[in-house]
Amino acid sequence: MEWGAVSSEEKEVSTILESGSQRTLSPYVTGTSVLGLKYKDGVIMAADMGAQKLNTRCSYGSTLRYKSVEQIKPIGKHTLLGASGEISDFQEILRYLDELIIYDHMWDDGNSLGPKEVHNYLNRVMYNRRNKFNPLWNSLVVGGVKNGQKYLGMVGMIGTHYEDNHVATGFGNHLARPIMRAEWREDLTFEEAVKILEKCLLVLLYRDRSAINKFQISKITEEGVTISEPYALKTFWGFSAFQNPTKGAEGSW
């Protein structure tokens, strides 16, 4: 779906709701694709660190506003959460989860939320907000390991949710999923999984204009969460198709 587009109907909404409450009718600052896949010992996730500020209403385009946005965060002991879409809404989701996990911790019964519970909770939150016509403008990737069980799922803005061995949001679903489908195996080592993700990130960097060359890769295993320092990938812009894109498809001008 094209987030930027604002229909005349949506504009109408903002005038009708002059009761003082505000709701997101189009995103303001957005992060791009998040990728995740299961491997032998757990789940790994990757995302770039750019966020665009989308110009409001009357003009086209967007500017690269933030360059150190952490789109992947640990939730409790067993879960990683990645988000693309509106950054402020993601931060609100993180506050919800913090509250939930602290409340849960206060019972002091040794129980903790696993990735399945977090995924289910987030799905209810997203679906409920869309039912109130006040959505959280994100696509979320939830991954984790608990009791030897690997888990990887995704939740969309309006509450669409599913599990799979690999997931990707936004452009990633178009450009990275086919690569992951071709190369994914149950017994992938960590090194192999990183290699696949970096291949996907590079394709996204070349083809998604919102992607930037500054990434974080994170993994979660039974031992816990590791989030990498930001790093860049080596690019090569010398492909003949990049240098002479119209070769073989010459038009009249």
Place this chain on the structure above:
Amino acid sequence: MALRGDWVYENNGGTCVAIAGSDYCVVAADTRLSVGYSIYTRDYSKICKLADKCVLASSGFQGDMKALQKNLSAKHLVSHVHLHIYQHQHNKQMSCPAMARLLSNTLYYKRFFPYYTFNILGGLDNEGKGCVYSYDAVGSYERVGYSCQGTGGALIMPVLDNQLKSPSPLLLPSRDAVTPLSESEAVDLVKDVFASATERDIYTGDKLEIIVVNATGIRQEFLDLRKD
């Protein structure tokens, strides 16, 4: 309702088919979950077991699909005793015709902000005969001998009409709508119609989940479909 934008719904595609026989019911759906030209996942089950002899197959918007399934299971099943839970009040599983009415009312309850789901309920009635109920998104429903719903529905329905030859509902005295096919013949027909629909409907494919309900219980089987 002028408040509602088109963004609150998504069509995640999928096709459901159900066939009722004299002592069985076959319910089937593909496992592709997609939106537009992209596939979310190739392995999402659209079929939900609601009671011992009652299964629901749905297509449409996945968020609503899951909410509807949870809503129905909660009304029927266990856990929170203080609610009007059928099993606790009556100490028995809900029958398929009763579940059919519950589903209709549940859908109509949201008449002005509908569940965007297209459902088929299949199972055995109180006499042990196969039954199929077919719905629209706002709850109007009908008991039939066979039915299909979803993105591949228009491709499959005429084939079922041709192969199953249900007696006209205009005939008097009314005749039984259940199909004369044996259980294995019905399962084979379902496999064939899905293989055909998958050829032309981009929202149908990947895998077929088939549930067979009969006196011995519920059986599940899978068939691989085209993945393109």
